[in-house]
Amino acid sequence: MTVAKGRPWGEPGPLPEGAVVVRTDAEAGAVLEAARRRQAPFPALGLLGGDLCRTLGGTGDEARLRSPAAVRYPVDVGEALVDGVVRLFVAHLVARSRGWGRAFVAMNAQWRGPWNLGPRAHPGDGLLDTYDARLGPRDRVLVNRRLALGAHLPHPGVAERRTAALQVDLGRPLGLELDGRPAGRARVLSLRARPGALTVVV
Numbered sequence: 001m002t003v004a005k006g007r008p009w010g011e012p013g014p015l016p017e018g019a020v021v022v023r024t025d026a027e028a029g030a031v032l033e034a035a036r037r038r039q040a041p042f043p044a045l046g047l048l049g050g051d052l053c054r055t056l057g058g059t060g061d062e063a064r065l066r067s068p069a070a071v072r073y074p075v076d077v078g079e080a081l082v083d084g085v086v087r088l089f090v091a092h093l094v095a096r097s098r099g100w101g102r103a104f105v106a107m108n109a110q111w112r113g114p115w116n117l118g119p120r121a122h123p124g125d126g127l128l129d130t131y132d133a134r135l136g137p138r139d140r141v142l143v144n145r146r147l148a149l150g151a152h153l154p155h156p157g158v159a160e161r162r163t164a165a166l167q168v169d170l171g172r173p174l175g176l177e178l179d180g181r182p183a184g185r186a187r188v189l190s191l192r193a194r195p196g197a198l199t200v201v202v
Contacts, residue, residue, distance in 0.1 A: 002068045004198045009073065009074075009124055010071045010072060010074075010131060011071070011072055012068065012069075012071055012072075012164065013068070013071070013072040013140075013150045013201070014065060014066050014067060014068065014070045015044065015046045015065050015066055015201050015202065016044050016072075016201075018043050018044070019043055019044040019045065019046055020043045020044075020045055020046070021045070021046040021048060021065065021106070022045055022046070022047060022048065022049075022050070022061065023048045023050070024049055024056060024150075024178045024179075024180070025050035025051050025052055025089075025090055025091040025092075025109075025179035025180055026048045026050075026092045026180045027050075027091055028045050028047070028050065028052065028091075028179065029088055029089050029091075029178055029181060030181070031043065031045065031180040032077060032085070032088045032090065032198070033088050034126050035094060035187060036088065037087070042077070042199075044072070044198075044199040044200065044201060044202045045198065045199070045201070046062070046065040046070060046200070047130055047200050047201065047202050048060050048061075048062055048065075048150040050090075050091060050179075051091040051092065051109045051110075051111040051112055051113070052075070052090050052091045052108070052109045052123060052200070053110040053202060054073075054109070054110075054111050055091075055110040055121075055123060056073060056075075056110055056123070056167065056200065056202045057202065058070075058202035059119050059154075059202070060171060060198075065202070066201075067155070070201050070202065071172060071193065071201065071202055072199055072200070072201050073123075073124060073198070073199070073200050073201075074124060074196035074198070075090070075108075075123040075124050075196070075197075075198050075199075075200070076108055076123055076124060076125070076126060076128075076193045076194060076195050076196065076197060076198075076199050077089070077090060077103040077108075077126055077193070077194040077197040078090070078092075078093060078106060078108050078191065078192075078193060078194075078196050079191065079192050079194055080093055080106075080178065080189055080190070080191050081189070081190035081191075082176065082183065082186050082189060083186065084186075084201050085177055085182070087183060088178070089106075089108065089148070089178040089179045090107060090108060090109070090110060090123075090179055091107075091108055091109035091111075091179050092107050092112050092117070092118070092175035092178075092179065092200065093105070093106040093176070093178055093191070094112070094176070094177045095139070095170060095174040095175065095176045095177075095186055095189065096174055096175060097174055097175070100133070101134070102171075102172075102187070103131075103132075103133040103159065103174070103175070104130070104131070104132050104133070104168060104170055104171070104174070105117060105118075105129045105130065105131045105133075106128045106129070106130070106191055107121040107128065107129040107130070108121060108123050108128060108129075108193070109121060109123055110122075117131075118131075118201075119164075123148045124196065125130075126164055126193055126196075127162045127164055127193055128162070128163060128164070128170075128192075129161075129162050130160070130161045130162070130163065130166065130191075131158050131159070131160055131161075132161075133159075134161040135156045136180075158160070160163055164192060164193050164195075165190075165191065165192035165193070166191055166192075167188070167189065167190050167191070168188070168189050168191070169187065170186070170187050170188070170189070171187070173186060173187045174186065174187070
């Protein structure tokens with residue numbers, strides 16, 4: 001179920017039986033990819049850290065996850081087809097050059113480390129917030145100064161799009177990360193959001 005205006009999102013509830021506790025987005029993504037390889041349902045995840053956890057207001061308190069104070073959320077999962085292989089992510093996909101002059105980002109969470117990279121991204125709206133950037137050295141400095149506050153947008157060098165699915169040709173292979181996990185290099189990406197595919201607890 002995706003979030004909608006005027007409709008509550010999330011409900012009180014501790015970790016269900018069979019849930020997996022993770023401390024990073026990379027751990028969360030690895031759990032989902034392992035389940036997909038086994039053709040098994042995604043287990044619910046208890047979040048103790050990472051950018052998705054921060055976006056949802058998680059505290060990092062494991063005892064809370066097992067208490068009545070815990071909250072369960074249905075969240076989207078990002079899916080990327082990279083060189084014919086399906087890869088999953090819970091928080092973000094980043095394809096970039098070394099100096100970030102050329103970058104493509106798909107955000108399911110609001111944060112990437114200290115950067116408020118997707119200030120309008122919501123992990124339960126059925127959409128990915130994407131940013132296709134071509135920035136010269138001066139613009140990179142200006143954008144970098146504003147990233148922590150999410151004040152880097154709009155920018156003429158960054159094309160924004162909110163979408164459930166898209167295909168993008170980056171023009172040349174760029175280094176790829178999924179939830180902070182290195183994933184080789186890619187030039188063409190096919191992306192989609194899987195709405196409400198995962199239950200997380202914070």
